[in-house]
Structure formats: C-alpha cells, structure tokens
Amino acid sequence: MTQSTPLPSLHFVASDRPEAREACKELQDRYGIVPLEQADVIVALGGDGFMLETLHANLRARKPVYGMNWGSVGFLMNDYAIEGLPERVAEADRTIIHPLQMDAWAQTGEVHSGLAINEVSLLRQTRQTAKLRVTVNDRVRLEELTCDGCLVATPAGSTAYNLSAHGPIIPLDAPSLALTPISAFRPRRWRGALLSHTARVRFEVLEAEKRPVSATADNFEVRNVKAVEVRERRDISLVMMFDAGRTYEERVLAEQFAG
Known part of the structure; x- marks a missing residue:
C-alpha cells in the first residue's frame, strides 16, 4: 500500500456480547463513527454466527465485510486488534461468496x-x-x-x-x-x-x-x-475480507491437515 492510497472509512457493528459491544465502542472512539451508507467497509465484531447475520443484513448495501473475532467460533473472522485497523483492512484480501x-x-x-x-x-x-x-x-x-x-x-x-x-x-x-x-x-x-x-x-x-x-x-x-x-444465486455477490497471509483458503488447508 503506497502512502498516497486513501484508507477505507469503517462502519462498526457488534454482536450482543458485552465484550464485543465494548470493543465496538473502543474502535468508534479511536476511528470515528461513520454511517453505513458513507462507509467503504463494515467491520463486524463477534463470531461466525454474527458474521452470517451481518452478511444477511448487508444484502441490500453489499458492502465488503471485515470480521474480527469476539465470539466462541471465529473461522470466518480475523484476530482482534485495535491498532492500525484501517491499514489492515486496506491490505486485506477479498473473497466473493454467493448465497x-x-x-x-x-x-x-x-x-x-x-x-x-x-x-x-x-x-x-x-x-x-x-x-x-x-x-x-x-x-x-x-x-x-x-x-x-x-x-x-x-x-x-x-x-x-x-x-x-x-x-x-x-x-x-x-x-x-x-x-x-x-x-x-x-x-x-x-x-x-x-x-x-x-x-x-x-x-x-x-x-x-x-x-x-x-x-x-x-x-x-x-x-x-x-x-x-x-x-x-450467482447474481448476488457478497465480499468477505481476510488479513493478508491469513486467508480463508489458508484456514481451510490448515483445518484439513489438523491432527
């Protein structure tokens, strides 16, 4: 990513878990509150179930979704960290899925x-x-x-x-x-x-x-x-984002070779 590349604007959503809600507020305090319609990317804080909820809620807007794990299962999520989040999102790999x-x-x-x-x-x-x-x-x-x-x-x-x-x-x-x-x-x-x-x-x-x-x-x-x-429905495309080097494909391979 070059210095002139603009960083994405982020809209934060969180599951009902108190820890996820607290993390969401912390991120909003750090990076600001951006309305959904003005955001480039949705950042979803929760587990895989909440990622699913977010993708369903996003069927109309169809914004890319970057998940961070604050749930019991996080196969579809990235690790949580507050520092450098816009840069992480900007460098993340995008995967298209169809419902x-x-x-x-x-x-x-x-x-x-x-x-x-x-x-x-x-x-x-x-x-x-x-x-x-x-x-x-x-x-x-x-x-x-x-x-x-x-x-x-x-x-x-x-x-x-x-x-x-x-x-x-x-x-x-x-x-x-x-x-x-x-x-x-x-x-x-x-x-x-x-x-x-x-x-x-x-x-x-x-x-x-x-x-x-x-x-x-x-x-x-x-x-x-x-x-x-x-x-x-090939006519409907949704985008999930994964940290560079920790793509969904890499996780799939790791799961298949797990002992």
Whole structure:
C-alpha cells in the first residue's frame, strides 16, 4: 500500500456480547463513527454466527465485510486488534461468496423463499425419520433417502453444519456445492456428493404427513414442507475480507491437515 492510497472509512457493528459491544465502542472512539451508507467497509465484531447475520443484513448495501473475532467460533473472522485497523483492512484480501436460493412448498400449498449464505437444510420434525427423494438437475439421484435430514452447503458454509455432518470442506473459490446427508439410515453408506455450483437440487418429502420435515435457509425456517428446491444465486455477490497471509483458503488447508 503506497502512502498516497486513501484508507477505507469503517462502519462498526457488534454482536450482543458485552465484550464485543465494548470493543465496538473502543474502535468508534479511536476511528470515528461513520454511517453505513458513507462507509467503504463494515467491520463486524463477534463470531461466525454474527458474521452470517451481518452478511444477511448487508444484502441490500453489499458492502465488503471485515470480521474480527469476539465470539466462541471465529473461522470466518480475523484476530482482534485495535491498532492500525484501517491499514489492515486496506491490505486485506477479498473473497466473493454467493448465497443459495431456497424455495419451499408447504403442505398448505404456500411457497416460501429465502436466501442462505451457509446452507439450506431439511430436518425431521418428530421422532420419525425423514424420507426424501433427491433430484439433481431434473434427474432423480436417490429415489428414497431415509435420514434425519439433508443439506446443501455453500463453500462459506462448508465449515459449519456441513462439517459437523461429516461433509467436505470446500475452498471459497471452488465452483462447488456440498450435498450432505444428516444421519443417513438408508442408503447407509451414502456420504453425500460434491456438485457443480450450477446444480439445481430438489427434495421431495415422502410420507410428509406421517414424517413431517422442516426446511431452513440459515435462520429462516419453513415447517411442514412437501418439496424444496435449492440453487445458487450467482447474481448476488457478497465480499468477505481476510488479513493478508491469513486467508480463508489458508484456514481451510490448515483445518484439513489438523491432527
């Protein structure tokens, strides 16, 4: 960065944690309070969950988001430090992510739509296992999947619920989606699939009244669904920023080689 390069103006937001709120005030006292519409970058203080909230709230403004960790999980966040923050942000690497579109048909006939930055997940609502028919690009791939649920994850979401369900970690720049079962009973050995980002996935809920299923796009839930379609919204681009040398891709590699 040359001396003549202007430093970015920063808008600070924080999670509800008292420590994050205190850190936010400290940063505002140091660097000033800039309204969102005048800022170049949003600085989000919290954990990965708050990063997700900030990206959702930023769907209209679509400002780059630089996260600093003040939460329990910080895979998507940078380390917190008050000194030299504008310079860190100016030198940070930018990663573009695209959300998923979920269209869910309820048993009542209503259609509900939502966007997911992490994943779209289907989950059983009762003690009964779910039975799902899985179609990819208009071709049935699984006539009947008996399971607790199934999810489609973006690269950004591949280290969240998807990883807990033993799905693959996907680099952020990979044009791929993860299709991952949750506690699959039949076919027992099916571990999911890596799909092209252009794939259109459709889930049909079999025996929907006996085996009710909910569908969730991040934190937006639709209960008692009978069908769900998922596709990537390539027309929506969101930017996350990571410190130089500590990119998301480097963290993904470290996670995969962790003991």
